Amino acid sequence: MNIYVVVKPVPDPKTKLTYDPEQKTVIRAGLATVINPPDKNALETGLRLREQSGGRVTVFSLAPPSAGESLKETLAMGADEVYLVSDPVFAGSDTLITALILARAISAIGVPDLVLAGDRTTDSGTSHVPAQLGEWLGLPHLANACEIVLRDQKNLAVKTSLDEVFISYRVTLPAVVSVTRRINRPRLATLLEMVRSRSKPVTLLDAAALNLSPEQTGLNASPTKPGRLLPARPVVKEGTIMSGTVGEMAQEILNRLQSLGYGPKAGGGLG
């Protein structure tokens, strides 16, 4: 089974972000990144399907060249190769154009049996790209997958998690499926695998390789445009500040809960 996994390097949550005042977007060049956590669940899904039915797992990522290093982790986890889709003209692309670029990259290498992705990113978090990628590729697509089972070489059983229900589908391959975190627990790469991954290929695909002209990508081609950046306006309350020993603070919270009518439930000590 030939499987592609689309991953996004996202800002390391432990680093501080800077914004480009012109583009009004996060400056991604040189930013410390990690693989978007749900994308690791997608990769894990792909690796398990490969273990079951053979084939290859290839990672695609639209990111600045500096993200190449964090993509090595996908190779260490077990991906066979990585395509880094990168070009300065891609900067500022919105989700529709990001999906277009990824669709071009996937078509250029050859449409696989299955394209997997995480269902949302921890940075912009729109969750639009997998569905829009499916549309650009003309493939059926599903989001919010919490279970994926290969029924036969042509069909996949996919269980999706919505607000109040799980809905299961049978989807004919090739297809695009985005997964939630609850689908599995991604494996950790060992140090040895990290070292071995250095010899696996990371291939760059730029705009020229994808036959994309500068007018077709980036901020100018994107239907949505960022406007002003504004400070968030949090609700600030005149709260009571309290500090003291751990015992005093714990008791204060319990007292407050009780005064609001929410003591520990029956069987607890308070009542």
Next chain:
Amino acid sequence: MEEAYSGIMVYAEAAGSGLKCSARELMGHAGILAAKIQELENKQVPVSAVILGPQNLEPAKTLTGFAGRVYWCDRKELTVYHPGLYAGAITGLVEKYRPEIVMFAAGPAGSELAATCAARLKTGLAAHAVELEINRDGHLVQLVVSYGENIMGEILCPAHRPQMVTVQSGILEPPVSGTAAGELIREEIDLRDDGRLTITAIEGKGNEACRLEEAEVVLAGGYGLKNKKNWLQLEELADLLGAATGCTRPVLDEHWVDDEDLMIGISGKTIHPRVYLGIGISGSSHHTAGIQKAGWIIAVNNDVQARLLQMADLRIVGDGPAIVAEMIKIIKGGNTST
């Protein structure tokens, strides 16, 4: 190009025999925006709603209280959520009626549908808007929470129509009842099903799914809990208090818990408990957008500057995990010093 598009269309989700809260909220938003455009451009701005599924006649009737026109597509293939067919129906209606704005609720299905429709219509879509405005050009300005810093970003879609948006639920108070006398229109939409996606089973999540949204007391934990052991202690405390547990995204990233239904905030749940108790949560906008409607806020954090503390009625400056452990000890020990 813009002249050809007019009005606001809302995709309304039904729940049981009624409308989801998010659908009523969207109708409220749409009414306010329509009035603004109307005032600015001195033109009629009709508000319409789309509802899918043959079982949804009653919710469709309810919608006529909020919208000038309710387009109800009752094809039996639309009984259960099918992303391709639902997107086909909505896209078909957008092409037929050409609204200038199309709104969805930012849930798992709404986001998938909106993205699919935007790709088919080759137009722009903003996600999880927390505020919507009309600028002096008559364009929709969508305010979204930017990642990381406590910054809001405006998103515009100046040259493509319709302007599409998913709206974070629980931000605006939904109108209780509508006063419009809308028209209910049954729509015959040509649905092309290529058969590549078929529904095989539906299973309710049971009460667990709504536990967080319906809870009167929510105990939420963040990165400041430091490890999984402390998260499990928080769950134990929630159990003792009869509270629901919720979390911030880092808790999921660290795999202290894997259930995404527990995440509060943008792309997670919007909650409205009477009491919210947040432990080890700094209070990024991504999280706090989900607790705007909480009654009492109690926050525990080491850092006196933490934003969540600024929002709280009771601010405890101290070590979250230690306080959680102590609360468990007090409750179990029956130490009633009050």
